[in-house]
Amino acid sequence: MTWRGGYDYCKSKRKRLKYISPSSKAVFADQNPHITSDVTFWTAHQVTNETVIQGNRYYSEFPLDNIKEVSSSLLCVYLVYEADNKRVGWEAGECNDSSIRHPLFCDIAFPTDKRRMTLYAANVTWTDAYTFCEKINSSLLLENSLYTEIELFTFFNSGNWSDTRISTFWTKHTLSDHVTTLEQWPIDKALNESTLDGLYCAYVLLERQVDKNRLGWMSDYCHNSSRSFICEKESEEFYYQPIENYKPVGVFLLFEAQQLSLTDCMVKCNTTTEVGIPCELFVWNFLNSSCQLMNVGEIYVNDSHGYYQVQRSLTYKFAEGLTTYYRFSHTPIIEDYLQTGEDETTVESTTKTKPTEAINIADIKDQSEYSFNSPVMRTISLMVDETMRGNIDFIPQFYDEELSRMKFKNNPPACYTNMIE
Numbered sequence: 001m002t003w004r005g006g007y008d009y010c011k012s013k014r015k016r017l018k019y020i021s022p023s024s025k026a027v028f029a030d031q032n033p034h035i036t037s038d039v040t041f042w043t044a045h046q047v048t049n050e051t052v053i054q055g056n057r058y059y060s061e062f063p064l065d066n067i068k069e070v071s072s073s074l075l076c077v078y079l080v081y082e083a084d085n086k087r088v089g090w091e092a093g094e095c096n097d098s099s100i101r102h103p104l105f106c107d108i109a110f111p112t113d114k115r116r117m118t119l120y121a122a123n124v125t126w127t128d129a130y131t132f133c134e135k136i137n138s139s140l141l142l143e144n145s146l147y148t149e150i151e152l153f154t155f156f157n158s159g160n161w162s163d164t165r166i167s168t169f170w171t172k173h174t175l176s177d178h179v180t181t182l183e184q185w186p187i188d189k190a191l192n193e194s195t196l197d198g199l200y201c202a203y204v205l206l207e208r209q210v211d212k213n214r215l216g217w218m219s220d221y222c223h224n225s226s227r228s229f230i231c232e233k234e235s236e237e238f239y240y241q242p243i244e245n246y247k248p249v250g251v252f253l254l255f256e257a258q259q260l261s262l263t264d265c266m267v268k269c270n271t272t273t274e275v276g277i278p279c280e281l282f283v284w285n286f287l288n289s290s291c292q293l294m295n296v297g298e299i300y301v302n303d304s305h306g307y308y309q310v311q312r313s314l315t316y317k318f319a320e321g322l323t324t325y326y327r328f329s330h331t332p333i334i335e336d337y338l339q340t341g342e343d344e345t346t347v348e349s350t351t352k353t354k355p356t357e358a359i360n361i362a363d364i365k366d367q368s369e370y371s372f373n374s375p376v377m378r379t380i381s382l383m384v385d386e387t388m389r390g391n392i393d394f395i396p397q398f399y400d401e402e403l404s405r406m407k408f409k410n411n412p413p414a415c416y417t418n419m420i421e
Helices: 003-012 022-026 126-135 146-157 262-274 380-389 397-405
Strands: 039-048 074-082 087-093 115-124 168-175 200-207 214-220 227-234 239-249 251-257 281-285 290-296 298-302 308-328 330-334 337-339 345-347 369-373
Touching: 003 039, 003 074, 039 087, 115 126, 115 337, 126 168, 126 227, 146 200, 146 214, 146 330, 239 281, 239 330, 251 262, 262 281, 262 290, 262 308, 308 330
Parallel strands: 115 330, 168 227
Antiparallel strands: 039 074, 074 087, 115 227, 168 200, 200 214, 239 308, 251 290, 281 290, 281 308, 298 308, 308 369, 337 345
């Protein structure tokens, strides 16, 4: 498939071509020891034709010219894995040339949809929560992606909802099983039937522990149990959490822009993500009107099952005059749920948390650093397992061996990249 064909297909599935970060490139060979032949597949990266020669192979970090202001035309980049020497490189070719065809990787997309999440602390039944959200042109929490988990975890752990002490809240998902032990996100057994006969309703559980908080889900009776809940609806803008006088440590610098307003930096971060290069935060320097677009560094850990996982850790250091803006696709709001009559429900008009309020790290006494840890993220080697949840569309040939060892409830995926034309 051509790069353009692959890009359009992944986008139609609300996914993206694979972004290759410096850390994922470095451990690619270790993650996939079963690869015995050379592998190529298209990536989200592009490079200007003035700096490379088609057909030449490069071993530097993957280029990011598609997020820069360049006047020359762009070539599209594909990963090349050399099985004999366990080395990862890249080459570039025309994006829409039918004679240049490679497999593709539809990766889990960094979210570009904008949502508003409103948390209600009152304990109500699932049916009451569902009805209330529908009345205000919203829905009970339905978003179920890995990034939704990360953002929820952040809001409750260190963000706008950290003072609520809420530990459980309803989702819109229903299922036939009464799940009484904590399950790992996402909610992958949901039926979402229109009738609740014989079904249970899923809720999120934030398990607060001394060393590490956990976010998972369980299910309970829809009519006879009460919990807090979140209503979600579309939003017109992304949410940026400002962290004043601090800059991040342990991040990847994507691009530095000069002479841009704060609004221009937000727009640049958004458009960068839309082309497949995740911009998770940027640092704004109001003294010289510059901003640095970044994403979070990754630490790869080999777990007990032989798979690699990613622990994302972000540390901030004091830097007077700089403000870090962390990007979220969900805007966290808190409102009061007030029952005014048997058939009438209203909400208090004033939100309890201002969505633009900055995290005041400077108030933490005797500390020059502030750390943020998000849940473990699955990496490229775990994408095979993710096929059971529909998060990946095309599986490169080098996963044949993994597929043969897996157990599927139904038939294993049969759509290989070499079959797609």
